[in-house]
Amino acid sequence: MIGRFISLEGGEGAGKSTQASALAAALEARGVHVLVTREPGGSEGAEAIRNLLMQGDVARWSAHAEALLFAAARADHVEKRIRPAIEAGTWVICDRYVDSTRAYQGAQGIDDAAILALHGFGSKGLLPDRTFLLALPRADGQQRTQARDGAANDRFEARDTAFHEAVAAGFERIAANEPDRVRRIDAAMAPAEVTQALVAGLADLLP
Structure with a gap:
């Protein structure tokens, strides 16, 4: 049996890591073997x-260097x-994938076609079977990240509101242009409701 590949996308504080674990538990309860992983990493x-x-200063890397890394x-x-993992029959749930590069580096002016060309070379164009965009207003995401991390921000969290708004717009464009793969989920719902929506969004893929 060939496994499936699921990615969770969205801005800072959208609940991707929490939902990756919750979705994995829900799938495992159905007898599905799951690997949870993340990007970058x-x-x-x-x-x-x-x-x-x-790590480091916001300006440590240019947008081009970030895209390459x-x-x-x-x-x-x-x-x-x-x-x-997929070839072994495991379902892979990834906290961020190539759509994050498209949104974050795209917000800095990197052409989407160039990012996808790099992806085609480096990862042989592998795309998820299903991508969930966890959509959350920027203010709510900031509150969640501050509650989680305090004053500690990584290079991307530390960027200004205009940048994060551009990232959110990038994610929305991807979702609108690729509806067969990408499903938009309201991440402002209670966590259990978000998990239910994720499982429902996999109904056509579940055994």
């Missing part, structure tokens, strides 16, 4: 690149963990 090489990307991390992640 998920493999030894990709985690090393994550440290380079997430994300593509390199993803290539290792796909080769070492995601593809082998």
Whole structure:
């Protein structure tokens, strides 16, 4: 049996990590074997690149350099963990994937076609079977991240409101242009309701 590949996308504080764990538990209760992973990261090489990307000053890397680093991390992640798991019949749930690069680096002026070309080379164009966009107003996301992290922000959380609004608009464009793959979920609902919506959004893929 071939596994499935699910990604969770959205802005800061949308609940991706929480919902990745909750969705995994819901699927495992149905007898599905699940691997939960994240980006950037998920493999030894990709985690090393994550440290380079997430730490330091906001201006540490240019948008072009970020796009290349994300593509390199993803290539290792796909080769070492995601593809082998899917081929072994495991369902993979990934907290962020290539759509985050499209939204975040796209918000800095990197062309979407260029990002997808890098993805085609590095990760052989692998896309999720289903992507969920956890949509949440920026103010709500800020409250959640402050409650979770206090004053500690990574290089992306620390950017201004205009940047995060551009990221949100990028995610919405992807969802509107790729409705067969991407499902939009209201992340302002109670966590249990969000999980229920995720499971319902996989009805056509579940065994």
